[in-house]
């Protein structure tokens with residue numbers, strides 16, 4: 162029997178999983194990786210690929226508007242049937258919120274699970290699914306250690322001021338502050354960067370541009386500022402989330418349109434961002450290939466907000482030595498990178514257009530005063546690595 166570490170990344174509409182053979186160190190390529198997509202939508206699909214990138218699963222789940230529990234069931238059923246000859250020795254879970262309590266990967270016991278459950282109000286669209294994933298895996302593999310890896314952990318190095326809102330002190334004391342997310346992705350990039358840039362220890366901004374998107378500034382590979390704040394809707398315009406918003410807008414809509422907290426939550430998390438602005442899609446590929454003015458405007462706003470935040474993060478870091486693009490859009494959308502870099506030429510950023518079109522690792526021109534890189538992120542590997550290290554496997 163082969164031994165392996167399983168990783169689970171349960172998001173608001175998808176569950177990603179990967180299996181890494183237990184080797185020292187863990188190899189970056191998973192034996193199998195896959196996801197269930199479109200949870201709660203009209204069509205929910207399970208897809209998986211093997212190490213060679215070949216599709217080994219492509220199925221539509223039966224039932225109407227399949228929920229998270231049904232998706233976990235389907236995923237675990239498929240996984241156990243197709244990988245019966247594997248012994249799972251640890252499970253790593255991406256947990257979006259670690260609150261003030263957790264700044265390191267942590268072995269999950271009943272007390273930890275109670276704490277994680279209590280953070281649900283801090284991340285209502287992510288945390289319940291993370292907790293459900295832990296419970297599902299505990300039920301399937303009761304003897305196997307489960308490790309929580311926190312999205313917020315990487316950002317705990319921010320100064321007190323960087324984490325503070327201009328709100329009354331008692332509100333801050335209750336934990337209403339800027340936590341930051343996508344920490345596993347940033348941590349992966351921070352680890353990988355020295356292999357690729359001599360400026361890794363300097364002032365670096367990483368743009369994690371996926372369906373959820375954020376940016377973080379690092380100095381000495383430690384976070385000093387980030388665009389996501391208290392919740393997962395701050396900062397950049399995302400697939401369906403609005404990004405930074407004047408709080409007066411929320412008050413105005415509630416007052417004049419009679420919208421409830423539930424209505425506002427739906428609008429800000431699910432109906433805004435690229436989808437809301439374009440009225441067409443949350444998918445960057447669809448928008449880039451559309452000639453509709455609304456689609457163009459959504460892409461323009463997306464890039465404009467990144468360029469604006471880049472200036473702000475460079476200010477927080479005291480300058481800029483390197484800029485890294487990652488995440489589905491950051492890794493694959495050359496046009497988005499081109500626009501962001503063009504708007505940021507005042508920072509000394511110059512792009513090599515051919516290298517950018519090829520999605521090369523180094524896409525900066527020879528005369529760029531900033532290193533510009535594209536580094537594929539690997540949150541799954543980061544979790545497997547944490548589980549191995551913490552459990553001394």
Ligand SMILES: Nc1ncnc2c1ncn2[C@@H]1O[C@H](COP(=O)(O)OP(=O)(O)O)[C@@H](O)[C@H]1O
Nearest residue numbers: 370371372373443444445446488489490493494
């Ligand atoms: N070739 C591509 N060109 C442009 N955008 C892409 C490409 N491939 C993926 N994307 C975009 O990446 C986004 C999803 O990123 P990803 O990091 O996978 O998201 P998630 O937050 O779900 O992990 C989508 O908006 C998708 O359109």
Ligand SMILES: CC(=O)OP(=O)(O)O
Nearest residue numbers: 172342343372373393
């Ligand atoms: C925290 C967050 O936005 O996560 P995701 O990008 O997975 O939705």
Ligand SMILES: [Mg+2]
Nearest residue numbers: 371372373488
């Ligand atoms: Mg993601």
